[in-house]
Amino acid sequence: MTDTVIDVQGLRRGYAGGFEAVRGVSFSVARGEIFALLGTNGAGKTSTVELLEGLAAPTGGQVRVFGLDPYTRRAEVRPRTGVMLQEGGFPSDLTVAETVRMWAGVTTGARPAAEVLGLVGLAARASVRVKQLSGGERRRLDLAMALLGRPEVLFLDEPTTGMDPEGRRDTWALVRELRAQGTTVLLTTHYLEEAEELADRLAILHEGELVLSGTPAEVTATRPARIRFTLPAGVPAARLPLALHAAAYGQRVEIRTERLQADLTALLRWAHDAGVELAGLDARSASLEEAFLEIAQNRRTAGIEADAGARTDSRTDSRTDDMMVGTR
Template sequence: MTAIQANHLSKSYGRFQAVNDISFEVEAGTVFALLGRNGAGKTTTIELLTGFQKPDTGAVMVLGLDPIRDRAQVRGNVGIMLQEAGFFPELTVRQTVEIWRDFTPAARPASEALELAGLTAKAKTKVRQLSGDEKRRLDLALALLGRTDALFLDEPTTGMDPEARRNIWQVVRDLAARGTAVLLTTHYLEEAQQLATKLAIMDRGEIVVGGDMVETLAARVGRVSFELPSMIHPGELPLPATVRGRLAVVQAADPDLAAQTLLSWASDRGLRLRGLEVRTASLEDLFLELAQSYDIPQDDVSSGSDRGSRSDRPAVSGDARA
């Protein structure tokens, strides 16, 4: 069942085209990764899908409803974790969750939401005393208060340490397994590859790559790397290779077959290929490929290091969220 649908969606701010005629669907029980550099259009897309912004053209359906026209009904069945949320600094974590519960239909107990977000030990701590990591987890706890059928997560693990990040991954997996449709934006490529079964990569407001995660990566070139034996010239290898120092890299559509060819060649010559590594295409490889094709800055994505995030929307006078 389709839970989230964008159909020829467009949104501009003056002359700036933030989203340009994009379409995709998120099925119930799946995680969909919406990826791209800063300013690609991801945040605007989420705001359109959640009813915070009205599209210039196109249509949005969430759980079969219009998120603007049917706002109250949609909000009761949708969880939203945006990049920034406002908290009352003098309230405790538990008090914050309890207040949000009053506005959430059929809300789960506060203790359950805190446990899901890994904040049980911080229940009595004032919000102003939380670290950036802990504030993001509080954002998540509030998004999970409702027993949602659709969940929007905009950069959910920014600033989290590796252990906290992996704990959140498991929460997302569990929610999807129970039938929740999850739309995720992230700059952590490993996170997207670990969680998502579908993806769309945006650039300049358009989707430049989209589809099934496994199929999309399988269609890309993999690689085999190894230490080039000291007595061997790169031209002697059975497959074309790029050599930097003593590291040889062979790119191949079928990296396993390429590795077998290289090992057979080395065995016939009594050679050992040290440090042999076989790797299928990853999201990082895909982004590097797109960076060359679409001039995407390579430092706008991350394979795992902590970084901040910025909205793709320019400052616009009078821009207010509902």
């Protein structure tokens, strides 16, 4: 994966009224890579993806797909990409097969309808009207439309929303298969397990800024691992080795550590020597969800503190002005 297919540098997107949804975001995606954009609602994910798809021009910065501006060179870029929006909006009275054939009529080099429906697991629903599909089946139809033109780059915006667990797993398998065939995939998702399962690399956005990026392992490695267990009645947490820095909630104990293997070894050795059984022992590295939530919480706390500081400064300035008025 040496060719850069998507390149984003200092990307900005503003809206009327001065609101800036994307603020100086930079990242790149290599050919044959699955790249995930994560973030809470309002983080700027969809605004960023729309710029990559060429649906709007950036307010600032630069976007390149296949080395081309996807907005000014849309006629050259669009036939090589597939786009799965959050909502496809297909005519509800058409059947699934009719919808595919309609879309194929405006798609260069479209796959046969039976082939694309087979890919997304809708072959048996070809004669069903769109309005009769479940939410998960509609998402599969959205995916089918995105795959119709055999895209080199596939944009997936919340691809498995509304799918049952089986449908989600099937979609993951299909995305992996597409990646193996050389398709580059950029996806947004609220399912952190989905990003952890699929993404080669990911970026976390918060309030329009990219705050952390890397492989899932690199992102989770920035957060401590944890060890949890319950001590027997009559065995206080104070008996644990001091080096373990444990936090106790009654008999329930949690240890946060940057040295999972060493601290777990020390804990098990102590338990063996003391003849103590550690009920419900659970040791694991940090999950992507924990890293994500901690980032969001830290940013929220920082924002609250900044707002409080600004209000304090404002009150101080106001008092100073009042004092100055009193001396004139």
